Amino acid sequence: MSIELQSISKRFGSTQALDQVSLTLEEGHIYGLLGNNGAGKTTLLSILTDRLRPDFGQVLVDGQPVKNNDEALGKLFLVGEQNFFPEDMKVKRAFETAASFYPDFDLEQAHKLAKEFGLPLKKKITSLSTGYASIFRLVLGLSVNTPYILFDEPVLGLDAQHRDLFYRLLIEKYSQEPCTVIISTHLISEVENIVDHTIILRDGRILRDAPTEELMENTYAVSGPAGMVDRYTEDKTILSSHSLGGLKTVSIQGQPESDLPLGLEVSRMSLQDYFISLQEAAEREEEPA
């Protein structure tokens, strides 16, 4: 049981949105899909769900191509920016409509979650505020019970309390009924302990695709007097480097040695710091020499 992207490419005009992207999304994981604006995250999710056709390559869901394939597409649900309900439809009716399309949709659960979020069932979808329009889509995603659930910027416009509630409900849902979750987000620090696998996109290519734990075990930061730090990092792969007066902090790809020169401090990096360091490293490489 998996989603396979085989060498997907997509171009918009002069922009190569995705460039031969190959990925396998295995059952029973929460994937984090990270990347700066324009990295290709939404394009990738749209192609996964056959809303957009790739120029090259194909997507397989449990071995079947998704192109025009209702059976394969029925296993996926994308929580994105768009609504696919008639304009004047009310929330309650929209849930019922979703339930008629997705046989495992849990109407009772949807009503329960709507209540927890304070989402009014009798309101028209179009009259919901930005935050509640997001919440409406989240409730769909948390009730639909497809084997694969894709969230594109799920917490956009949500206040801190509702974001927290969403993450809690997502984890509860995920641990009660095993499924595969993909979360595309800019709020890396909020999901870094939730996603067990991280995919980092940059300019339409995959920069990293690995278990989150493995990524975090293979990077660290060293700080201390600039001269000492420079000597220490001479034979190492530097991702990024920042100086503050005579103090220098360098993030390094690899594992720290057990005996460090006195005066240097080693620290673990957060996923967000690692992400930023990787982007900085990529920018340096792209600069003309």
Next chain:
Amino acid sequence: MPFQGEKPIFLQLAEQLEEAILSGAYPEGSQVPSITEYAATYKINPATANKGINLLVSAGLLYKKRGIGMFVAEGARAKLRQQRSEAFYQDYVKKLVREAQNLGLDLDQLTELIQRGYYDVH
């Protein structure tokens, strides 16, 4: 949530559970929350929560009752106290000495500071 810093999350969770057993918040013989509850409360992946809790299970501090849940083992507190003394030396004392050396303190100065701390903290 205090999950930040140098250690992997599953270890931090394991330490918190140990702390709760040591302090008596989770008495011996009592049931502890489920993996889902830990994961949802702390916003961590259930696999991470499972990994942390399994550390305590394999150390004999928690045991599973099939279909019911997890419980604190008898004698868990005494076991933990003993382990903690050794861990205290490895994690705190050695770090403390290292930091003291960084600061250029000698053993007498360090001893004096420890004595001061000992009487300051009640």
